[in-house]
Amino acid sequence: MVDLSGDLLLRMYYTMWLIRDFENKAAELFMKGILAKGGVHSSVGQEAVATGVGLALRQDDWISSTHRGHGHQLAKGADPRRLMAELLAKDAGYCRGRGGSMHVAAFEVGSLGAYAVVGEGVPIAVGAALAEAMKGSDRVSAPFLGDGALGQGVVHESFNLASVWQLPVVFVVERNGIAVSTSCDRMVAPSTRLADLARAYGLRYRGVDGQDVVAVHEAAREAIAAARAGQGPSLLDCKTYRFEGHYYGEPQVYRSREETEAVRRMHDPIAHFETYLSEHGAARQEEMREIRQRASETVEDAARFAQASPEPEPATYGEYVYA
Amino acid sequence: MVDLSGDLLLRMYYTMWLIRDFENKAAELFMKGILAKGGVHSSVGQEAVATGVGLALRQDDWISSTHRGHGHQLAKGADPRRLMAELLAKDAGYCRGRGGSMHVAAFEVGSLGAYAVVGEGVPIAVGAALAEAMKGSDRVSAPFLGDGALGQGVVHESFNLASVWQLPVVFVVERNGIAVSTSCDRMVAPSTRLADLARAYGLRYRGVDGQDVVAVHEAAREAIAAARAGQGPSLLDCKTYRFEGHYYGEPQVYRSREETEAVRRMHDPIAHFETYLSEHGAARQEEMREIRQRASETVEDAARFAQASPEPEPATYGEYVYA
């Protein structure tokens, strides 16, 4: 078991609240029609995965992200202002309003970007790992992917290439059991047998409770350390839960309100972590309140900043097509 | 262990020679410049897989085939004349000269065709199985694929769909260890761990010596029977050897002549089967000679037929674009 400093635990706590508040703020803006752009997918319920992995990575390590990626970006250290501004399609956004929620990148903190096409970002992260291996650096690369993405052939191709080239990759599967309305347990055979799949590919495997940020973090640290030491790729199987609909406002015909309520009650990663912090005497109630307050203020500030920011100048539409 | 009738054993023996003679004849025509069309890939060395599986299938079952597919077609019952004519791009060919060696189909005997793009035929066979399941028939579908094809994402997608829909599919992997010049053992991680892969996908698994036609046949019968009975898909892992270069005339810089010679000597599926037939008293020498003679004559006849056949009428180039 790795030793987790008190400071790290508090940073985790802050990050989880930052993600949750950010998501809820985005939902609010979306519902008000201020963020009336595109599908926006909440990662509420999955904060422990993003946080556990994100804080185990160095800033110069790489991640690639998905349609449900705000948490990944924040945990990797992205600026909430520029992230929110991108969701609002503003010029101050990371992508200057070109990309939006499903295409936000933050290269300055090692994010290769979110990819809206399911599975598309996984090979790209493998490629970044290849680059680092070739350069002789010790940077690692961690693609996030949903369990639905296990349906995509290119993800399998990615497992294979990372394995045969022994690349410094940590595949992080956010196994929330669902893809839009579809049960992954029923529709994606290997999603419940990831240990077998990892064995078939020669990937190091670790299955963890994705609602337990400490467990995720420890497993991620181990996998990242192995990758950094040139011991090849790992697959991190994080069992988690999607609290919201697929996107803000999605009707969820496939599950009952009671079911969702029960999931929220039983599997809240933040509540789980608060208990841990108390039990381990790692943070006092007051300290936690302060941290929570700070997260909330950061998000409010980001929202104010984003709303006040100007739209991109229409005449600049042709920029960035070519370098 | 299934009971193999003497008649079946002799048909196997005939089919293996038919394939070998056919391949060697095609090579001869190719080298003479008569078959100066496209890449032609010999399946010499792999006759036991095509034969063992082909003779376990009913004529109304489906196969899909690969760039190395002459044997599959013949074992499924295709007419050697029309097959050879297609290789020679003649009008009497199965595809009227449009398809060639890498695209030959024989729908009349349940061949959905060869697909030149590696892995491309696998989903198509899965789709045929889906059709049969929906129609309530008991036909099964057997896609052949090389071990190199395990690198293709769509093959993984095919495993998954066949599994989650419990389709009557028997995936036949011809694991000859190589893809053009590339070692599959080194480049395709799951190729040597197919049992794990099958477990990850919930596929029934059988690994067999692909040079032993009886072993292949028995495993195929079992898998086909399961599929026919609605018990879902199987993966047949057939360890085999490619005796020739990737295509006729390919220089084989990646292996020595001695190596190839040794493989031919030690792993000849026909020699292996001849021993079996003798040991089991299933065929007398004379009988075997006769069968061999018949295979050879059939191939000679096919070659004569194909060479004497006319080319397609150039003015018909526009046919078959649309139904």
Add this chain to the structure above:
Amino acid sequence: MPNLTYKEAIKDALAEELRRDSAVFIMGEDIGLHGGAFGLTKGLFAEFGPDRIKDTPISESIIAGAALGSALAGMRPVVEMMFGDFSALAYDQIVNAAAKARFQFGGQCKTPLVIRMPVGALSWKSAGVVHCQSVDNWYVQIPGLKVVLPATPYDAKGLLKSAIRDDNPVIFLEHKALYEVAGDVPDEDYVVPLGVADIKRSGDTCTVVACGKMVHFALEAAVTLADEGIDLEVIDLRTLKPLDEETVFNSVRKTHRAVVVHEGHRSGGLAADWGMRIYTECLDWLDGPVGWVAAKDVPIPYNDGLEKRVLPQVADIVAAVRKTHGEA
């Protein structure tokens, strides 16, 4: 005649064909209970059940490939791609396998296969670079495919029925911005044949050739231009391949002017193809240059202010028409 939306018309076509022919079935992501990303299959699951309304994994390539295989074995699959853009993942199965199967096998098989794809930009609710593309010419350029894009509920229903009854692979494009557009749709069974264009507005001073949302933009442009004495003839191609050239040529021979309008990017796009055909066949009839309206060669931005600059607007059509009349 009932007034239905484009979306309802498509759903009705699906339901009626499912009832008519037991070989027809639908497969795609979240099309069952959920009813599809745009609600196109809502209710079908209740009537036809999971065997004929088949939810799939997120595996566009096997979806297309399995559909093709099932067609070769006698079924009549209808695939729903969640967005046209995602069909890139199935490109090999569509262009190298499905499009060529009948040809490469010398006519041994038929490939009755429909792939439905929502395409085009929504503007009011953009989703960015890979949710808004006009993928028409990913497919029109491939021999063996038919490509359809209806502009009205009537055409949507009639064309989809034709597509499902056709023995070839048909790429059936649906413009997302038209899903809620309403129009009259007969109760009786009818089809709109593939390969026949439709004159959506008769006029005699300039022909506009368009499809999908651009048909509606052209009709809007016609209203503006009518005040200037310009009487547009608006041709809705409806089927992009095979193309009904004759209807276009006859119109241009009548109006002596033409503007081609397509939502896809200018370079390598279909507007150029249509324009070249008009020039080639009608050069002597033309009284002015053929106007060329297409999206700029820029990916479709998330921000809708930028998006408007990239995609063709009504004003662009108006301007192009004026130019064919020698006006700046």
Add this chain to the structure above:
Amino acid sequence: MPNLTYKEAIKDALAEELRRDSAVFIMGEDIGLHGGAFGLTKGLFAEFGPDRIKDTPISESIIAGAALGSALAGMRPVVEMMFGDFSALAYDQIVNAAAKARFQFGGQCKTPLVIRMPVGALSWKSAGVVHCQSVDNWYVQIPGLKVVLPATPYDAKGLLKSAIRDDNPVIFLEHKALYEVAGDVPDEDYVVPLGVADIKRSGDTCTVVACGKMVHFALEAAVTLADEGIDLEVIDLRTLKPLDEETVFNSVRKTHRAVVVHEGHRSGGLAADWGMRIYTECLDWLDGPVGWVAAKDVPIPYNDGLEKRVLPQVADIVAAVRKTHGEA
């Protein structure tokens, strides 16, 4: 100046760029010891070893995707697709990911990535429907990509060097039928800039616009036509995107006649695009219709007698040129 084949020129470009810049590497199927399906990388493995000449599994999608990722992280990958047709399997990574990365990320990154693809038909040794396609317009229509197709050894080497040094995704097409064509290639380091066409033959009675193998067919046609007093100007576009329109327009304004020739299929193809541009910009200079030569809308048959009827031949160019002169 040494006389090299197109193939050797490409190999030399690869070797020199590998030597010049340690960020450059190659990945693809059987490109190591085996030297690639067409021998393009033969010998590179011996000099640069397995780390920089990387054999891959048969996984076109991860090949393209990993190359893109490595480019985003600072490398300059050069991918070899064994045949252009197989890039269909990587279509999503190329058109939805690589082409759009810089744009969608608002300029945060560069994507220095070259994907080499053998294209076109061989005729004397055909391999059928999925080994012979001209995939040019699978890519030209996608904003963000550059597309190159050299016709000579000189251009092949110079363009490939430019492509490797470019910070954008470049689809580098190589015509299989030209691999053994020889020509003069300087010893010194030189580049041919992307986006600049080349006049391969000066003439003043008709402009032929072409690329790849069709440039050579046009030059053959010029010989035939010279006897008839027709003096062809043959423009080799070299880069298909961005297109050097000015060179084309200037030529047409000089010759007053034009024929566009492309090996791809007629519908939705590039010949139409070029023709439409010429009509749009040069209508008043034209003394006759623009000739349009392209492959028929039929997959490329295995049988070479059929193939010849599907693909453009020298005689088709000759006939089209005559027609621009009002001859039947």
